[in-house]
Amino acid sequence: xxxxxxxxxxxxxxxxxxxxxxxxxxxxxxxxxxxxxxxxxxxxxxxxxxxxxxxxxxxxxxxxxxxxxxxxxxxxxxxxxxxxxxxxxxxxxxxxxxxxxxxxxxxxxx
Amino acid sequence: xxxxxxxxxxxxxxxxxxxxxxxxxxxxxxxxxxxxxxxxxxxxxxxxxxxxxxxxxxxxxxxxxxxxxxxxxxxxxxxxxxxxxxxxxxxxxxxxxxxxxxxxxxxxxxxxxx
Numbered sequence: 001x002x003x004x005x006x007x008x009x010x011x012x013x014x015x016x017x018x019x020x021x022x023x024x025x026x027x028x029x030x031x032x033x034x035x036x037x038x039x040x041x042x043x044x045x046x047x048x049x050x051x052x053x054x055x056x057x058x059x060x061x062x063x064x065x066x067x068x069x070x071x072x073x074x075x076x077x078x079x080x081x082x083x084x085x086x087x088x089x090x091x092x093x094x095x096x097x098x099x100x101x102x103x104x105x106x107x108x109x110x
Numbered sequence: 111x112x113x114x115x116x117x118x119x120x121x122x123x124x125x126x127x128x129x130x131x132x133x134x135x136x137x138x139x140x141x142x143x144x145x146x147x148x149x150x151x152x153x154x155x156x157x158x159x160x161x162x163x164x165x166x167x168x169x170x171x172x173x174x175x176x177x178x179x180x181x182x183x184x185x186x187x188x189x190x191x192x193x194x195x196x197x198x199x200x201x202x203x204x205x206x207x208x209x210x211x212x213x214x215x216x217x218x219x220x221x222x223x224x
Contacts, residue, residue, distance in 0.1 A: 004152070008150070041198075041218075041220070042217065042218070043200055043215035043216060043217050043218050044153065044200070044215050045215065046212050046213075049212075087152065087153075097155050097167075098153075098155070098213060099152075100152035100153050101152055102150065102151055102152045103150075103152065
């Protein structure tokens, strides 16, 4: 079983729509959770960390559900510039390795 | 201002011909990582350095080696590239290990093996 699993998509949504991605992780000892964004042929960049209480950054909201071992990312009022692959990333305390999901591809359509 | 720099951005090599990819950082971070990312796949950690301490992932092939001559630079050496080694190679840095530290990625080097 993979450490981190994501629906690869693609998600094609119109501008202004709200879209949500989920990601599940297998290791119950996982401690840190992140969403990274990766544009085509570019490097991953940290979008936001995910905290136990959930957190919001502008149009982006991240949630963590430890009981069900999943994290989510909600994007409101989608912009064309939001088109990218969103990578779910999980790590365990003391671990050096980030475990990446394969990413969910989002295309926002005019 | 570039913080993690990778050269070259594109590298073409021949089957079996050794190749070296370069990474440098201006962040003065202790930790440098090398990832391999194939198309539509997640980045896969190959190894990392904490200062001069080298840490190899268990499933990293022997064909892949690394050098870190100083804090700023780290190299990935592929001794005998095969067709299956064609991928994007990402260098990343963080101030500490421990998983909670943000990793900063370079733009990657895309390797093509002919």
